[in-house]
């Protein structure tokens with residue numbers, strides 16, 4: 001962001017004032033605050049009223065979005081502009097769920113043609129596996145799908161199939177292998193019958209070592225159970241943008257599902273990377289997921305900035321991190337079904353905006369992407385919420401839940417929701433010295449006891465939160481929720497002027513691992529390394545059996 005523009009300067013001056021405000025007072029002086037600072041879109045309530053913002057701050061933030069031209073960047077993304085600057089590629093995960101199929105051109109050809117061909121192929125595979133038409137090498141139907149992939153080729157499908165378990169008819173069970181630690185694949189394969197397993201090797205690049213190592217182990221496992229030459233053909237498919245490597249691995253051409261370089265790995269669950277979702281839930285449910293995301297895309301594309309949920313969520317995040325100096329962001333779902341949502345969003349957000357130079361390669365003088373973390377909120381209440389309420393650093397948090405319970409079991413959901421609502425209230429209001437004293441006196445505690453305890457029980461409050469409430473967790477609303485966050489990440493990248501769609505920062509570690517691997521394998525002394533690396537390699541080699 002250009003720190004010398006008017007909106008930036010205005011917001012900076014406002015941020016100094018904010019230190020004197022308390023959310024409790026903002027609510028007390030404005031009974032319409034919730035009405036003003038919440039919106040309902042696609043059956044999702046987004047309440048941002050418990051943030052340290054005023055009308056003036058929100059106006060300044062919208063001005064900032066206009067000054068950095070979010071609207072024209074958004075138009076460029078949706079029309080296939082090459083906004084992935086360092087890789088010179090379009091960013092078109094939105095095309096994957098463009099259910100209106102309006103043309104989107106890349107290098108003169110309409111990508112919607114390729115997408116619909118691939119969707120047809122996915123549907124055929126899904127129907128064939130789920131109906132039992134597709135048989136394993138011994139003639140038995142496929143009962144289990146093992147997705148082998150990591151990062152964006154794992155987290156999206158796994159998060160979604162976990163979230164939508166309720167919608168699975170269990171015709172096909174899905175399992176996930178991402179870690180190159182052999183314990184995971186060994187555990188996953190142990191109970192499975194090779195005659196009835198389909199492996200999906202998911203890798204955009206088809207060069208990721210973790211995935212290829214696991215894929216080779218899976219192939220050995222299958223081949224150990226069969227002398228049938230056609231076994232791999234009946235049991236392996238690939239999803240990739242690198243057909244040549246998939247073929248080299250031994251996947252038959254017809255079993256390869258296409259992905260394109262204009263789909264970022266962390267935004268790829270809408271493509272054939274989503275096959276485990278379709279196989280587990282049926283193709284109709286996969287389409288509903290796409291439709292939910294499409295609805296959010298349309299909202300993002302067409303709503304004025306002032307009532308645009310992803311834009312507002314992005315601006316609030318920028319306000320908290322860049323202007324108020326809060327560097328982390330918790331994501332706290334209360335629904336069990338969303339137990340992987342924070343992990344998924346951690347990759348989507350941190351791999352996108354965890355950058356320190358701007359589009360011109362210049363160091364940015366302000367903080368950019370937040371440290372995203374979190375887990376199920378109700379469990380967190382009994383773990384790290386102590387820090388949220390009384391810790392030294394202020395951690396803004398997104399609270400996410402659904403109005404409808406996923407079951408009809410009585411006596412749980414109201415209690416869950418009471419906690420969900422109470423926590424953001426407590427983080428907002430806090431409890432001051434006088435209130436603590438009164439509370440303890442009412443309990444009949446002595447004055448010395450109270451004097452000892454009072455400061456430990458004070459909660460400063462004034463801790464910002466967003467509340468996101470879905471009507472229910474279903475394929476449509478989940479699609480919309482994921483797209484909400486995707487667009488939030490996009491808008492923040494534009495404001496911070498960082499290249500949200502590359503991930504150069506993951507390369508160095510991979511290269512060094514490739515250098516260290518032969519040193520672990522070879523005998524003899526290690527050279528050309530720092531003393532810690534030599535020490536670690538030697539310890540490992542001397543200690544292993």
Ligand code: F6P
Nearest residue numbers: 151152153203204205208265506
């Ligand atoms: O190492 C990071 C990363 O490149 C992610 O961006 C990506 O989602 C993941 O690895 C997996 O990559 P691939 O799908 O090419 O195997």
